[in-house]
Amino acid sequence: MDAASDLFVRWMNLEHKLVERFGKKPDLEAVLFLIGIQEFGQLREKYTKEQKQDLIHVAICSLLSQSGYFVFEKTDDDGWPHFKQLKALPSLATKEQEDFIKDHVLLYFEQKGF
Numbered sequence: 857m858d859a860a861s862d863l864f865v866r867w868m869n870l871e872h873k874l875v876e877r878f879g880k881k882p883d884l885e886a887v888l889f890l891i892g893i894q895e896f897g898q899l900r901e902k903y904t905k906e907q908k909q910d911l912i913h914v915a916i917c918s919l920l921s922q923s924g925y926f927v928f929e930k931t932d933d934d935g936w937p938h939f940k941q942l943k944a945l946p947s948l949a950t951k952e953q954e955d956f957i958k959d960h961v962l963l964y965f966e967q968k969g970f
Contacts, residue, residue: 863955863962866962867958870961870965884957884958888957889908889912889915891918892912892914895914896914896937897935914937916957918937918964919957919963920960922963922964924942927940
């Protein structure tokens with residue numbers, strides 16, 4: 857099985873687990889939002905549009921810290937985690953960027969035992 861097929865199968869398995877857990881199939885943005893909430897650690901009834909964007913940013917930084925692109929720096933007074941970028945992100949086409957993020961999402965869930 858080539859890398860693209862392997863990623864596809866692993867992603868489908870994750871989507872299946874998330875459907876079982878939440879009752880609907882999430883897209884990548886929804887998965888990033890969930891990871892952002894997990895990393896933020898504060899569940900709220902509602903988030904503003906800006907907070908949703910911040911949660912996705914937190915998720916991406918957390919995910920890419922697994923590969924040394926970011927490192928956790930501090931938590932601010934409002935509880936938001938902040939990261940420092942350590943190295944430049946690879947220049948990838950849109951589909952390759954999505955696969956790059958999906959691979960990190962899968963690693964994240966694997967490490968969390970999901």
